[in-house]
Amino acid sequence: MSASSKERKTLDERQQMSDLERLRHSCAHVMATAVCRLWPDAQFAAGPPVENGFYYDIQLDHHISTEDFPRIEEEMARVVAEDAPFEKVVVSRDEALALARAGRLGATGERPAPSAFKLDLLDDIPPGEEISLFRNGDFWDLCAGPHVARTGECRAFKLLSVASAFHKGDKDRPVLQRLYGTCFGSRAELDAHLVLLEEAKRRDHRRLGRELGLFHIDEEVGQGLVLWKPKGALIRRALQDFITGELDRQGYAQVFTPHIGKLGLYRTSGHFPYYQDSQYAPIPERDQLERLADENCSCAELVNGLEQGAYEGYLLRPMNCPHHIKIYASDHHSYRDLPVRLAEFGTVYRWEQSGELGGMTRVRGFTQDDAHIFCTPDQLAAEVQGCLGLAKTVLGVLGMHDYRVRLSLRDPDGDKYVGDPANWAKAEAALREVVETLGVDFTEAVGEAAFYGPKIDFIVRDVIGREWQLGTVQVDYNLPERFDLTYIGADNHAHRPVMIHRAPFGSLERFTGLLIEHFEGKFPTWLAPEQARVLPISEKFMAAAEDAAGRLGAAGVRVSIDRSADKVGAKIRLARLDRVPYMLVIGAREIEQGTVAVRHRDRGDLGAMPLDDLVGTICTEIANRSLGSAGTG
RNA sequence: GCUCAUGUAGCUCAGGGGUAGAGCACAUCCUUGGUAAGGAUGAGGUCGCGGGUUCAAUUCCCGCCAUGAGCUCCA
Numbered sequence: 001m002s003a004s005s006k007e008r009k010t011l012d013e014r015q016q017m018s019d020l021e022r023l024r025h026s027c028a029h030v031m032a033t034a035v036c037r038l039w040p041d042a043q044f045a046a047g048p049p050v051e052n053g054f055y056y057d058i059q060l061d062h063h064i065s066t067e068d069f070p071r072i073e074e075e076m077a078r079v080v081a082e083d084a085p086f087e088k089v090v091v092s093r094d095e096a097l098a099l100a101r102a103g104r105l106g107a108t109g110e111r112p113a114p115s116a117f118k119l120d121l122l123d124d125i126p127p128g129e130e131i132s133l134f135r136n137g138d139f140w141d142l143c144a145g146p147h148v149a150r151t152g153e154c155r156a157f158k159l160l161s162v163a164s165a166f167h168k169g170d171k172d173r174p175v176l177q178r179l180y181g182t183c184f185g186s187r188a189e190l191d192a193h194l195v196l197l198e199e200a201k202r203r204d205h206r207r208l209g210r211e212l213g214l215f216h217i218d219e220e221v222g223q224g225l226v227l228w229k230p231k232g233a234l235i236r237r238a239l240q241d242f243i244t245g246e247l248d249r250q251g252y253a254q255v256f257t258p259h260i261g262k263l264g265l266y267r268t269s270g271h272f273p274y275y276q277d278s279q280y281a282p283i284p285e286r287d288q289l290e291r292l293a294d295e296n297c298s299c300a301e302l303v304n305g306l307e308q309g310a311y312e313g314y315l316l317r318p319m320n321c322p323h324h325i326k327i328y329a330s331d332h333h334s335y336r337d338l339p340v341r342l343a344e345f346g347t348v349y350r351w352e353q354s355g356e357l358g359g360m361t362r363v364r365g366f367t368q369d370d371a372h373i374f375c376t377p378d379q380l381a382a383e384v385q386g387c388l389g390l391a392k393t394v395l396g397v398l399g400m401h402d403y404r405v406r407l408s409l410r411d412p413d414g415d416k417y418v419g420d421p422a423n424w425a426k427a428e429a430a431l432r433e434v435v436e437t438l439g440v441d442f443t444e445a446v447g448e449a450a451f452y453g454p455k456i457d458f459i460v461r462d463v464i465g466r467e468w469q470l471g472t473v474q475v476d477y478n479l480p481e482r483f484d485l486t487y488i489g490a491d492n493h494a495h496r497p498v499m500i501h502r503a504p505f506g507s508l509e510r511f512t513g514l515l516i517e518h519f520e521g522k523f524p525t526w527l528a529p530e531q532a533r534v535l536p537i538s539e540k541f542m543a544a545a546e547d548a549a550g551r552l553g554a555a556g557v558r559v560s561i562d563r564s565a566d567k568v569g570a571k572i573r574l575a576r577l578d579r580v581p582y583m584l585v586i587g588a589r590e591i592e593q594g595t596v597a598v599r600h601r602d603r604g605d606l607g608a609m610p611l612d613d614l615v616g617t618i619c620t621e622i623a624n625r626s627l628g629s630a631g632t633g
Numbered sequence: 634g635c636u637c638a639u640g641u642a643g644c645u646c647a648g649g650g651g652u653a654g655a656g657c658a659c660a661u662c663c664u665u666g667g668u669a670a671g672g673a674u675g676a677g678g679u680c681g682c683g684g685g686u687u688c689a690a691u692u693c694c695c696g697c698c699a700u701g702a703g704c705u706c707c708a
Contacts, residue, residue: 055703063637163703164636171705175636178703206701210644219681219699275708319708353634353706354699362707450708469707538665565664566671573669587667599668 020185024049026086026147027154027183028056033139034075035060035179036108038068044106044141045117045167045176051465052193053182057165059117064177069159072179076157083152084137088145096122096131096142108138117167118142156190157183205462205516206359212521212578214512214529215360224357224364226509231529234558235515236508238527240345242397242625243369243505246390252343252371257323259347260314263306268482269322272315273307278351280364282306284313320346321476321501324372325483328497333487338497339375339383345508346370360513361468367508373500374485377423380498381430384456384473388438391458391471391504399627400518403460403470405440407431408448416451419477427475427498428454452478458506462517470506470514475499521579522601526622532559533580534596535571537587544586548596548611555615556622576601581628582618584611602628 028047031054035042039060047056058064064072091099097119103111105118121142125131134143136151148154160180167173184190201207209215214232221227228236247254263282266272272279284302288311292302305311317323324342333340347367356362375383395403409428410417417424431454435442442456449455455474459467476499479485486494505511515523525531532552536545545561552559562571568585575583585597595608621628 065637161702162637165704166635169704171635175704177636180703223699269708271708278707350707355634355636355704356706358701452708535668537667540665565666567664567666568668569666570670571668576669583668585668589667597668605668 021049022146023148023153023185024054024183025145026151027157027181028054029086029134029136029139029141029143029147030076030079030151030154030157031072031159031179031181032056032058032106032141033079033108033136033151034072035064036106036139037075038072040108040111041113042106043113043115043117046121047141053160053180055178055180057117057167057176057178059174059176064162064179066162073157073159076154079137080151080154080157082137083150085150086145086147087135088147089133089135091131091133093122093125093127093131096133099133099140100142104140105133105142107140115142120167154183156185156187157181158190158194203517203520204359205361205513208516208521209360209513212516212529214516217359222364223354224352224362226360226363226365232512234529235512235523235527239505239508239512240369243394246393247343247371250341250386250390252341255324255327255342255344257320257327257344257346259317259349261317261322263313263315264309265322265326266315266318267309269325269479270482271318271322275318276307279318280316280349280351282313282315284311288312316349317346318350319348320344320368320370321372321479321499322483324370325479325485325499328372328374329483329485333374333497335376335487335489335495338487339373339379341371341373343369343371360509360516361462363507363509366510368503369505369508370501370503373502374480374487374497375500376487376489376495377426377498380427380475380500381434383500384431384475385434385437387473387500387502387504388434388456391473391502392438392440394471394504395458397625397627398515398518399524400460400515403458405435405438405442406448406457406459407435407442407444408450408455408457409444409446410449410454411447414447417449418452419481423477424454427477431456431473431475450474450476452476458504460514462514468506468510468514470511471504472502472506474501476501522581523579524621524625524627525581525618526625528579528581529558530560530578530580531557531618531622532582532584533575533578534559534561534584534586535568535575536561536563537568537585539565541586541588541591544591548584548586551611552615552618555619557615557618572599582614584614 025048028049032044032047035056035058039062041060043059045057045059047054096105099105100115100118100122103113103115105115107115122131132144134141134145134147158181160182162180163178164175165178167176182190182193184193209232212231213229214235215229216227217225218227244254260283263272272282284306306313324344327342328340345367347365349365352362352364357364373383373387395401410424435456453475455472457469458471459469461467480496480499485497487497489495523529534545534549536542542563549559549561562575564571566574572583579601581601583599585599590596590608593608594610596611596614597608598606598614600606
C-alpha cells in the first residue's frame with residue numbers, strides 16, 4: 001500500500017470531519033494565507049487537521065524557525081480579523097489544472113511557477129470525483145473541505161513547531177517544512193490545552209528517570225544503551241519476578257543463552273546479511289582480521305567476505321529466536337512433548353537509526369521478556385490464547401487499560417511473505433478467532449504482518465501521544481522451515497512444528513519507560529524502588545527510626561531512613577518528590593505511644609498506628625500487587 | 634538516515650569577542666524541630682568535541698558528537 005493511498009481519505013470521510021477538525025483545517029488555510037503573504041514564493045503541499053491541531057507542508061527557500069512564529073501569528077491574526085468567508089468553488093479537472101499551472105493554487109495570486117504539489121495532489125483525485133477549491137480572500141487552495149464559514153472563527157490558535165517531512169511521506173520525494181499549529185473554539189480551551197502539554201512534559205519518562213534516579217544513558221557508553229541505576233533496577237526486578245511467576249504458572253521453561261552467535265546462525269535464520277542495516281556490524285574473528293591486514297585487504301573485501309560466508313564472525317544478536325530454536329533442535333521431540341515453551345529475558349541489539357532513538361522507548365540494546373513456543377498446528381489457537389491472556393493480565397495488573405489491540409494480517413497482494421498461503425489463512429483465522437474472545441476492541445491491519453506470519457500487537461500511547469508497540473504475539477511458519485525443526489507425530493512421521501514468538505511486555509526498557517509515564521513516577525507499592533521512608537523528627541529519635549526501619553526491612557519492605565538535619569516538613573517534601581508511598585514520622589509522641597505516624601504519598605496523613613499494623617498493610621499491598629491509588633490518574 | 638532546533642556547575646536555566654552567574658542539589662557548621670523548603674559558610678565549570686577567523690573565541694564561522702521535535706524506519 002502506498003503512503004498516499006493510505007493517507008488519502010474518501011470524500012465521504014472528509015465530509016464527516018468533526019467541528020474541531022473543520023476549524024483546525026480552516027486554520028491551516030489561515031496559516032497558509034499568512035505564510036503566503038510573508039513569503040509569496042512558498043509552495044504548499046497538504047495541510048490536514050491532526051489529532052491535536054493541524055499542519056501544512058510547505059516548500060520554501062527561507063527556513064522557517066521559531067523566531068518567525070510571532071510574525072506569522074501576527075499575520076494570521078490579521079487574516080482572522082479580516083473575517084473573509086471560506087467559499088467553495090466546484091471546478092472541472094481542466095479548470096483546476098489550468099489554475100495549478102498558473103501557480104494559482106495554494107497562493108494569493110498568479111505566479112510564474114506552477115503549483116507543483118497541487119498538480120500532484122490533483123493526480124490523486126479519482127476520475128469522477130468532485131474537484132473543489134476553497135477561497136478565503138485572495139488565498140485559493142485546492143481543497144475538498146469542509147471549512148468553517150469565515151476566517152474569523154479561527155481566533156484561538158497557536159503555532160507549535162516546525163519540522164521536516166517528506167512529500168506524501170515518501171523519502172524519495174522532496175523534503176518539505178511542516179509547520180504545526182493548533183486551534184480551538186475558544187481561548188480558554190487553547191490555554192487549557194497548552195497547560196496539558198506542559199503537564200505532559202512533567203510526566204516524560206526521560207525527565208522522571210533522571211529525577212528519580214532510575215536510569216541513565218551515557219554518551220560515552222553509546223547512544224540508545226540504557227544503564228539501569230539501582231532504583232530502576234529494583235523496578236525491573238519486580239517486573240521480572242512478576243512475569244516469572246506467571247510463566248511458571250503457565251508451564252514455561254526458563255533458559256539462558258548468550259548475547260552473540262556466529263554469523264552462520266543468522267544466515268540460516270535469514271537475518272544476515274539481509275537485515276544487516278539494522279544490526280551492529282559483525283565481529284570478525286581476530287586471526288582472520290590479522291591475516292587480511294597482512295594481505296592489505298580493504299574494508300570492502302572484509303565486508304564482502306563476511307556477507308558471503310568466506311570468513312566467519314559473530315553477531316550481536318538482533319533477536320533471541322535462533323538460540324531458542326537451537327535448544328529445541330538439540331533434542332528429539334514427540335508430539336507428546338509439545339508444546340515446548342522456552343522463556344528468557346533475552347537481551348538483543350539493533351542498530352536503530354540515530355534519529356529514532358529516544359529515552360527508554362526506542363533503544364539499541366534491550367531486553368525482551370521473550371519466549372518461543374513450539375507446538376503442533378492443532379495447538380496453535382490454544383497457545384495463542386494463553387499468550388494473549390498473559391499479556392492482558394500483565395497490563396491489567398498494572399492498571400494500563402488505555403491500549404489497543406491490532407491484528408496484523410498479510411496484504412494478499414504483497415510479495416514479501418514466506419510460507420504456504422493455506423497456513424497463512426489458517427493462522428490468520430486462528431488469531432482472529434482468539435482475539436475475538438479476548439474481550440477487548442481490536443482493529444485489523446492489512447499489510448502489517450511480519451514477513452513470516454501474522455501477529456497480534458498491544459499498542460499503548462506515551463505521554464505526548466505517540467503510539468508504541470508493547471506486547472506482541474506472532475505466529476511463525478518460516479523459521480521452523482529454515483532450521484528444519486521437526487517432531488514425531490502419532491503417525492510416526494516427522495512433522496513441522498509451528499512457532500509462536502511472544503513478549504507480553506515487549507521490552508523491559510520500553511515498558512518501563514511507558515510505566516514511568518503511566519504512573520507519573522508514583523509506582524504502586526510493589527514496584528516502588530523505595531516503599532517506605534522513616535522520618536525521625538530529630539536526631540534524638542534516630543535509634544527508634546533504626547528500629548522501625550529494621551522491622552520493616554525484616555518483613556521484606558524496601559525502606560530507608562532520612563538522616564538529614566532537615567525539619568520534618570522538608571523531609572516530607574523530599575520523600576514526596578521521590579514518590580515514596582509510605583512515610584513514617586517518629587518523634588517523642590510516637591515513642592511514648594508505641595506507634596508510628598503514617599503519611600501516604602497519595603492519601604495524606606493516615607494518623608498514628610502500631611508499626612506491626614503498618615507492616616501488615618504494606619506487606620499485603622505488596623503481595624497483592626495492589627494498585628492502591630496509583631494508576632488511577 | 635533526513636530537516637530544523639538545542640548543547641554554559643549534578644539538575645533547571647541566565648549571560649555574552651577581553652578565560653563566567655543564579656536557584657536547587659552537594660559539603661561543613663549552627664539549629665533538634667511535628668507533616669511540602671530553618672540559617673550561615675563553602676566547594677563545584679577546558680562554557681559538548683575539533684578546526685578556522687581574531688591581538689584575544691565559551692561567544693562569530695565550519696565540521697563532528699550528543700540531545701529534542703517531526704519525517705522515514707522498526708524482522
